[in-house]
Amino acid sequence: MGTGKRVLLTAAVTVVCAVTLLAAPGTAFANSARAATPTPSSSPSATPAPTEDLEKVREKLDRLYHDAAVATDAYDAAEEQTRKQSAEIVELAKKIVAGRQKLDRLKDQAGAAARAQYRDGGLPPAAQFMLSDDPAQFLDGAGRLLEGQRATRNLITEMTRTQQDLQQYADDASTQWQKLDANRKAKAAAKKKITQQIAAAEKLQSQLQKKEQERLAALEQQAAYQAQTAWLDTGILKEINGKASEQGKKAVEFATKQLGKPYVWGAEGPESYDCSGLTSQAWASAGHPIPRTSQEQWKQLKHVDVKDMRPGDLIIYFDDASHVAMYIGDGAIIQAPRPGRTVTIAGAGEMPILGVVRPDA
Known part of the structure; x- marks a missing residue:
């Protein structure tokens, strides 16, 4: 992929592209996603602890937040059943x-x-x-x-x-x-x-010095960048040419309007969301209600191949279907990532993909 196309898009341009280019996804975001995540600085002044130790911290944080996401899905499912009963x-x-x-x-x-x-x-x-x-x-x-x-x-x-x-x-x-x-x-x-999981993660992060926290954030960005780059290098975007349905466009438009709102576990909006709260509300706004949790979305909605996905489809992540995001085209997703973060645009390949589902199949 040529370096001349690797241009860092501003957030505003990304949002506009996410909404207006649904019918003809290209490679603009894919290229910018490669350039948008810089590699961490290796300056000695910014290394109060060995990198391998911080890498272990990053992996532990990932596990803690993953376990919190699994528990959040269980909470959301119990909440949904409680309402029905x-x-x-x-x-x-x-x-x-x-x-x-x-x-x-x-x-x-x-x-x-x-x-x-x-x-x-x-x-x-x-x-x-x-x-x-x-x-x-x-x-x-x-x-x-x-x-x-x-x-x-x-x-x-x-x-x-x-x-x-x-x-x-x-x-x-x-x-x-x-x-x-x-x-x-x-x-x-x-x-x-x-x-418990969130408190443990926050405690672990609070024990780091400011420079260590900055380096940890850089390591997280680097891991996401490497995963997205590896996904793009498979040439997958050359095969993904699907155009959004009318309901899919509405769902993406709704999700785009939520950018910057905080992640709160169990939340379904309008001020905050968890991952499946965002996707379920986006599709509800498009007139097509779907299951509340990422695991039920994976179980109940129609599965499609990654190469056949189109904007508005949902990408399910991890082997236990504990996370979900909405594909918006050009190799990008909108997601509510985890506690302490906000609804944001990210690369679709930054996490292990379990599969893709289509709400309006």
Whole structure:
């Protein structure tokens, strides 16, 4: 790839390109991504600790934040299930109330039928015929009596069915309460792990001197640069020519407007996001809701080859599908990376790619 094309794009130009060049992705961002991440300085004055030690710190931080991301996905999944189960319990409660009201009405009707039968004296039909002054009227009344008996039997059947329905609703509600309680516990456990992992990462970083922190940041940039360069050197961009769908354009436009907003685990906007909170809200804004978590997005959405991806598609990262970003063309993604960072544009190959999914397949 020629060095003359390796021009560092400003953030503003990158954002504009991300939105306006969706229909014809080229190599502008890919080239700039190679140049945008400088290699760290090797000045002796900036080396208060051996590089290999800082590299170990970088790897440990990556593990801590990765584990936090896994726990965040578990938290998000439990949160989503909690919302669904709460809604189901509300609907079951409405059915129970309606069922009880229906049962009360049926009981009133049954009582009225019993009172009517009592008023007739409970005489057998033959005795009523003998005592009747008008046999024709009696026969007409007997017909109505048979109809009344059938109606009573139907009434009893309906009451029995309603009582069975009420019992089923109650059993279902009990089951949902148990699931709700289990998911609340899962949320609490995930939250605890998230806070522990983030606290450990922050403590590790706080122990570094300022120059060490600067060198650590340079090492992180260098690792991302090397991974993106290796990905681009495969020639993959020559094969990626897909054009964004109309919904894909809307999703990318939404994600682009979130640039600079902070990463907050469990957040779905509008002021902050986690990785799957950003992608799920972007596609919801495009009129196509998708699963909330990166793992469910990987499980439920259509898989496409990397060479076939187009702007708006989601790239799933790591073997456990613990991170997700949105492809925007030219070898770039928009992502909410991790705690302490903001929604940003990065190279699509900076992390290990598990695969690509298409929400609007």
